[in-house]
Every structure is written in C-alpha cells, then in structure tokens.
Amino acid sequence: MNLSKIFKNVFLVVIFGLIVTACATKKSVKTTTESSTTTKAAETQKADPIEKLDALMQGDVYIGSDTVGELASGVPDRVFFATNETILTTASRETLRKQAAWLRQNPDVTVVVEGHADERGTREYNLALGERRANAAKDYLMTYGVSSDRIKVLSYGKERPVDSGSNPLSWSKNRRSVTVKAN
C-alpha cells in the first residue's frame, strides 16, 4: 500500500517534470517566432499572467511563497496539494523533512497539523479530505523521527481558506496542510 503510494508519487513527479519541460520548450519556440510580428509592449502584457501562474503552480499544486509562514527560521510551515489529492510532492517532502529535523532538535515542541481543502467540494467530503491531508503530513514527519504523540491533526475542510479568491491560483493556496506549534 505505502510502497505503491510512493511509486505513484515518483511517477507523478516525473510526469509533472515532463509536462513542465514540454511546456517550456513550446513556449520559447512560440515567443521567438512571434516576436517579429508583435510589439514588445503587447507581448509582455499578454505573456505576464501566464508566466506568473507557471511560476506559482506546478500542475495545480501551489509552489509560490505567498501565505507561507515559518514554523521556525528557514522552516516553512505548510505544504500544498493537487485537487482532490493527498499525495506529497517532492517540494512538500523537502519542507516536511525540514520540519522534522527542527522538531527533532526541539523535542519539547508539540504541533498541530491542520488539513485544509479548497472551496470546490462538498463540505463533508472536504472535512474528510483535510483529515487525510493532515495525516499524510503527519505520517511523513513520523517517518523522519517525530513521535506520533507530539503531532495532533485537525481538519478544517474548506472552512478556513487563506485566500478568498474564486480562481485556480487561490484554490491552490488553500489546498494545504499547515504545521502549527501547539505549545
């Protein structure tokens, strides 16, 4: 079960990587061919929002730094998820390893991992989904040596969005689990 999940993760990441590089090559070709016909001003206006989104989302997982706080200095407090997913991305696992390392260095600290969903789902399902996301983060922290009795999980479902927008970028910021110091 767990092994297959991990394989699925690796597989997904590889696919994401392929898609991203594929998109990037396509775009660069496009811009070079189009640059002769369009004015520079119009081009930047058009390209800007799309490039911005590319830099902030991978697939539909948020990878920007807006809303991200710190559990401790240099230790991000949250990880983000794809729609309806509870799989941890490579970046998420890196963040959680930092959290685990810091928690091992500070054995008196206990935390609550809060799981959240975006607004595009029914309330009850989102409560369950938030719980599943928080537990994905908790399991990973435990794998890296944090005792389970130091980690509580709390699902908020879609009840506590950080971004009130009704668009894919806002939703990506809201699909998250946040590790919060409890003492």
Added chain:
Amino acid sequence: MRNKLLLFFVFCLILKPSISYSLVEIDITRGNLDPLPISISPFFADEISKEKIKNNLDIDNLGLEISKVIENNLSKTGLFDTLDKESFLQKPDIAHLKPRFEDWALIKSQVLITGKVTFKTINDNDYIKIEFKLWDILGAKMVDGFSLTTVPTNWRRVGHKISDKVYERLTGESGYFDTRIIYVAEEGPKTQRVKKLAIMDQDGFNTKYLTLGNELVLTPRFNPTNQMVTYLSYFRNMPRVYLLNIETGKQEVVGDFPGMTFAPRFSPDGKKIIMSLAKDGNSEIWVRNLETNIQEKLTDHPSIDTSPSYSPDGKYITFNSDRSGYQQIYVMRSDGSKVKRISFGKGIYGTPVWSPRGDLIAFTKLHKGKFFIGVMRTDGTGERLLTENFYQEAPSWSPNGRIIIFYRETKTDDKGQGFSAKLWSIDLTGYNERLVPTETDGSDPSWSSLLGN
C-alpha cells in the same frame, strides 16, 4: 365520516375543470399548470378583541397579518394565484359568515379563505381564538375549517397551520408550513467566517441564534421525531458530533470516538445517529444508538466514506465514497452489508439525502466546474438535475418531499470580494426556485418535520 368523505369527493369533482385532485401530477409536468386563483380575506376581529390584541401584541390588525402569513405561504408554492385584497368586494366579517359567492366569482376566485380572531381571557391568562373557513366558490359551499385557541404570541403558527390545512385539502399532499429550518448563520470575511447555529420558521420569521459564534459549527440536522438537533462543533478545537435539545439548550457530545466525528444524521425513528469518524487519514461510517449507547462501524474501506443518510424505512443507508477514485453515491443495507454504487453519470457526486417519500435520493454533483442539485431514483436511474450554479450543495427535503432546500455561494471578484452564502429552495419539478430569506448569510439548512400541537 361518510359525510366528510362525500364532501371531499364533491369538492374534487367541482374543481376538476381547472385543477385535478392530484396536483402532484400536474406539478411534475408543469407545462400547462395554471395556478389556482385563491382569495384570502383579512380575518375579522371585533373592536374589543382588536384593542386587547393591540395592547397584548402591539399589532394593529392581527386578522390582516394572519391572512398575509397564509398568502405568503401559498403564493410561494407556485400552485396558487393569491388575488389582490384591493379587489375584494365583501367585508371580512360578512364573508366569514356567508360569502356572496357571485362577488368572489366575479374576480375569478375559485377558492376563498375567511377567518375570525377573538381575544379571550381565561383564569387571568390571555388567549386568542382563531377560526377559519375554506370555501369553494363554484360549488357555493364551505369545504373545510377549524378553530384553534392559543397564546397570542403563537399567531404566526396558526397562520401556518391554516396554510397546511388548505394545501392538504387542495393538493392531496401533506403540508410543510408549520415547520422550522435550522441552519448555520454566517458573517464576516471569507477567510474568517463566524458561524452560529440559527433556527427560524420556514418562512424566515422568528429567527433565534442557538450558539454564540465562539466556535465553528457545521451541518445541523433535525431529528425527524422531535426537536433535537445533531451537528458538528469545533468546541475546544475537537471537532465532534453533538446532540442539542433546542428547547432546553442542553447539549452533549455524541459517543466517545478517538478522532473527528462529522456528517451526522438521525435515523428515521430518531433513536440513532449515523456519522463519519475520521482517524489516521481514513473516514468510515459509524452508527450510534442513543438509547443503548452502542456504537458500531458500518463501512470498512481505506477510502473516504461520508455523508450517510437513512432511507425512511430505516433499512438502507445511502452515502458518499471515493472508493472508485472519485466521489460517488452508494447504497448499503443499514447493517453495512451489500454495498452498491448507484451513481454512474459524468462528474462527481456528493451529499446523498434520501427523500422522506423513499423513492428518490437528492444529491450534489460537480461537473465541468459547475455545481448541480439533482435527484435520482434509489437504484441510480432517472437522474434529473434541478439547478446549476457556481457553487451550491447540501440539499435537505421538506417533510412532504416536494421541495429541496440547499445553500449557494457566490464567486468572488478579482480582489476576493463579494462572497455570500444564501439559502435557496426549489421544487422537485425543477421549477419555482426561490431565495429563502435569512437575517444573515446562511448555509447547511435542515428542514424539520411538521410541528405538533
């Protein structure tokens, strides 16, 4: 008894040319339904009663107000055309005694409601006696009526009881006006919503707040047999299912579970609560018997199993699971056996709720970025989508199974502003969609059964 039946039969026959006995059938095809023209005369009160009522309730013309309660109820069904009181030729007191049927036929009225309010003091306690009569204009006779004595503050409920009687008599279906709706009242910015439990009459009046907003509360649901409510509270940051007596205000946690409990609903006999328990990343459906305190796990699957709802005979449970990869609707026996998926359309399905009639399941569907409220038969066939919007969910049935109430949220603008959540209702036919008035924003509505006496 025989007389009553005969009268009923005669009444049906008389009305047949414009409205068949079973309005339901007309309702479902809707195409050529003409709403039934009905006159609701202001109820009459003598001068002494008027003055005493004015002192007691601070209402100038209670008879008029009661007739407005009835008018509002009936017109919102979409089945009645409530005629303008300005056009009435006969005075309320005389009409109540014996209407001049030609006068009412002249304004094309087919049915007339009249009434009388009398103030009474018995053993130093104040009461109002309200009498009502239902008249068939074409048949030129009274076809129904009753009188009720109650405390003056109960006057709106009497209006609802009269509405129920009229609705039952003219459609052959039980009414739903003397009922209440419990919901979550919402205020504040989207990222910091303050939520309180609120209860109101079905028509939006008499709102009362049952919690203060200190902790997050969600998904209140009525016990179909009494005035108990079950809901989810984040009291002390421990999301758990609670049981609340709305008359005494007493509440308690339901059961002792090692994780978050949520998505509660009563069994049809009101003696059990089904809900989800989320633990270690897995949500399963549990049932707890409130009399024996025995709790039992009903599903056993590593996927999310939630939003359970009993069939009205208590033999089956419909629920939501993503065991096939995405959210779909399932039905199982109430002991957890014979799990069967019933939703197979395009999109994902959630929040199944069994109709009180037993033949349909209402649901929320997400397809191509839109949310729908729909119904399907209990084997999954005959799917019908009633309404489409940016976001809406949480259908709840009226006690007679004719209307579905749900909530709808708006899309915010570029700056994340303009969010609102409102209650809406729609007929099973997919027609007659209406905003349900609430003092604040609202969500998660649940309709009570008809109140007792």
